[in-house]
Amino acid sequence: MIRSFFITGLIVCGTLGAWAQTASDYNNLGIKAYDTGQYDFALQHFMKAYELTPENKTIRRNMCNAHQAKANLLAKTADFASAAEHLRTAITVDPENASPLIQLGSYYLRLDMVTDAVFRLEEAIELVPGNLNAHELLGRAYYDDNDHEHAMEQLGYVLKIDPNRDGLQELFEKAQREAVVEKDFKSRNGRNFKMTFPKDIPYSMQNSVERILNKAYYSIGQKFGGVFPPEPVQVIFYGANEFQQATQLGNHVGAVFDGKIRCPLTDVQGNWLSEKELSERLTHEYVHVVVRNMAGEHAPWWLNEGLAEVLSGNLDADMSEMLQRMYSEALDFDLKALEGEQLTKLKPESLKLAYLQSHATVSFLQKKWGNQRMKQMMDFLATGIPAEDALSRVYKKDYATLARDVAMTYN
Ligand SMILES: [Zn+2]
Numbered sequence: 001m002i003r004s005f006f007i008t009g010l011i012v013c014g015t016l017g018a019w020a021q022t023a024s025d026y027n028n029l030g031i032k033a034y035d036t037g038q039y040d041f042a043l044q045h046f047m048k049a050y051e052l053t054p055e056n057k058t059i060r061r062n063m064c065n066a067h068q069a070k071a072n073l074l075a076k077t078a079d080f081a082s083a084a085e086h087l088r089t090a091i092t093v094d095p096e097n098a099s100p101l102i103q104l105g106s107y108y109l110r111l112d113m114v115t116d117a118v119f120r121l122e123e124a125i126e127l128v129p130g131n132l133n134a135h136e137l138l139g140r141a142y143y144d145d146n147d148h149e150h151a152m153e154q155l156g157y158v159l160k161i162d163p164n165r166d167g168l169q170e171l172f173e174k175a176q177r178e179a180v181v182e183k184d185f186k187s188r189n190g191r192n193f194k195m196t197f198p199k200d201i202p203y204s205m206q207n208s209v210e211r212i213l214n215k216a217y218y219s220i221g222q223k224f225g226g227v228f229p230p231e232p233v234q235v236i237f238y239g240a241n242e243f244q245q246a247t248q249l250g251n252h253v254g255a256v257f258d259g260k261i262r263c264p265l266t267d268v269q270g271n272w273l274s275e276k277e278l279s280e281r282l283t284h285e286y287v288h289v290v291v292r293n294m295a296g297e298h299a300p301w302w303l304n305e306g307l308a309e310v311l312s313g314n315l316d317a318d319m320s321e322m323l324q325r326m327y328s329e330a331l332d333f334d335l336k337a338l339e340g341e342q343l344t345k346l347k348p349e350s351l352k353l354a355y356l357q358s359h360a361t362v363s364f365l366q367k368k369w370g371n372q373r374m375k376q377m378m379d380f381l382a383t384g385i386p387a388e389d390a391l392s393r394v395y396k397k398d399y400a401t402l403a404r405d406v407a408m409t410y411n
Contacts, residue, residue, distance in 0.1 A: 023052040027059055030066065039070040050093070064094035068103060078296055078382040080107045098127040102134050109141055110296070113230050117141040132158050136165060143171065144259060146187075146196060146234050148179035181246040182236065192217045194232045198239060198265075205265065205272070209237065212279045216286040220311060223371045224378070227290050234260035235282075240268045252348045255281040257288040283312035294378035300387040302338035305355055306362030307374070315359060320410070322353075323360050327407040332357050335399040339387055357406075364406045365395060 030045035046063040053059060067090035071083035084107050090100040101124035108117035121138040128134065139154030155172045158165060187196045188206060193213050197206060213235060221228045238246060243264035247256055255263035263281055266272055273281075287308035291299050315323075326332050333354060343354055366374060373394060380390035388399050397405070 023049040023056060023059060025049075026052070027062060030062060034062070034066055034069070037069075039066050039073065042066040043070065060094045061097065064090040064097055064100060067093070068100055071100075071103060071107070075107060075110075076384070078298075078384060080111050083107050084111065096127065098124040098131065098134065101127070102131070102137065105134070105137050105141070109137065109144065111230060112144075112293070114141055114145045115231060118145065132162055132165075136168065140171070143175055144234070146194070146236070146260065148175050148182070151175050152179065177248075178236075178246050181238070181242050185236070190214070190232065192229075192232055193235050196234070196236045198237065198242065201237065201265065208275060209235075209263075209265070209278060209282065212275070212282050213286065215279075216283040220283070220287055220290050223311070224290065224294060224375045225372070227293050227375075229289060229293055233286075233289055236260055236262045238262065238264050239266050239270070240264045250348070252351075255285050257285040257292075261285040261289070280312050284308040287311045291378065294375065295381040298381040298384055298387075299378065300335075300339040300381075301341060301343050302335055302354075302358040302361060303377070303381075303387065306358035306360075307366075309355060309359035310362050310366055315363060319356060319359070323356055324410045326353055326357065327410045332403065332407065335361070335403055336388070360410070361402065361406050364402075364409060369395065 026045045026049035030042045030049060033039070033041035033045060043063065043066050046059060046066055049056070049059045050063055067086040071086040071090070074080070074083035074086070084104060087100045087104040087107065090097075091104065094100070101120050105117045105121035105124060108114070108120060118138065118141045121134055121141060124134045125131065125138065135154050136158045139151050139158065142148075142154060143151035152172060152175050155168060155175065159168055159172060163169065182196060184199050185196045186199055187194060188210075189195075190210055190213075193210065195206070195210065195213075213233075217228070236246075240251070243249075243262065244251060247253070247258075247262055249256060251268060255261065261282065263278070263285065264273070265278070285308070288304060291304050291307060331353065338354055338358060343351065346354060377390055377394045380393055381387065391402065392398055395402070
């Protein structure tokens with residue numbers, strides 16, 4: 001909402017810019033620009049008005065609104081970093097206003113900057129106690145920080161007043177379930193990872209998985225020109241049964257990334273997993289962290305899983321044989337059908353084929369065009385354009401052509 005302040009006798013016309021002299025002139029020009037969606041111009045005018053009368057609350061609020069509108073526009077193209085910059089300015093201009101604090105908190109969450117998100121959202125709640133959006137975001141931030149107790153406190157408060165918030169009850173129950181399983185777990189903070197272990201996990205084991213994670217951190221990050229998460233990544237380790245209790249996933253699932261990497265350290269019989277097995281699983285999940293960092297939530301399933309498979313292990317002879325059979329019997333999926341998350345509900349056998357096909361497809365792209373091209377693909381995806389469009393722009397192929405090219409390599 002933009003407000004004008006009334007000055008007697010002010011004439012507003014198209015040529016005003018040439019002779020605008022008072023704060024009011026500039027404010028009115030700012031409003032005109034704002035109303036037509038020209039937020040950069042609006043900001044220039046409000047800035048001049050602000051310089052002339054820095055104490056004027058209306059001008060401050062107008063300037064804040066224009067920064068928020070600009071931030072909103074940038075967020076739509078996934079440029080959350082620049083959006084956040086506008087909001088930080090908005091907050092200094094209009095410090096009594098909770099709205100930019102809440103908006104900034106949500107973008108920090110999107111950027112995985114959890115500590116900053118918590119800080120800003122707590123500030124917002126001081127200004128507007130009881131604001132449900134702020135409390136919900138704060139609950140989500142605590143959850144991301146693996147602080148179940150504070151997360152449930154915030155989420156529970158919101159759910160009591162508004163039980164139908166999208167996905168919130170689900171998140172509350174997830175936090176509750178994990179809080180029970182992880183009650184006696186111990187955390188260990190490394191520079192790149194915040195790890196949580198069941199108690200009594202030997203130090204040698206803890207050191208070993210931290211080494212694996214750090215290796216993945218540097219090697220995968222560097223492949224894409226230096227992609228590193230802004231804050232340490234949460235990694236929760238479990239025994240096999242605890243893993244199933246916490247995640248509710250079947251025992252064909254080796255590990256998962258749902259915003260946090262979750263990985264069992266043992267098999268269902270309680271035997272330690274080998275270093276090789278742990279390395280494959282953790283590296284696979286860490287690729288998902290990097291993909292999210294590059295493309296947000298926009299990477300299609302086949303690309304996300306395919307890349308994770310390619311960068312965590314090689315296609316062995318058995319896998320190649322299965323692929324040959326799959327393509328010769330035309331059992332492969334339409335890539336369009338391999339875009340969504342619902343795939344995890346496939347039967348284990350079909351899911352295995354879906355992974356294999358994704359592996360083969362990304363392996364084909366990687367071998368032919370390498371990591372930089374893949375980074376371009378991720379950059380396009382980050383802006384929210386459909387996956388097949390991004391593919392055509394970067395690799396000059398649609399799904400059908402890509403599928404045919406990959407199938408040909410298994411003839
Ligand atoms: Zn995966």
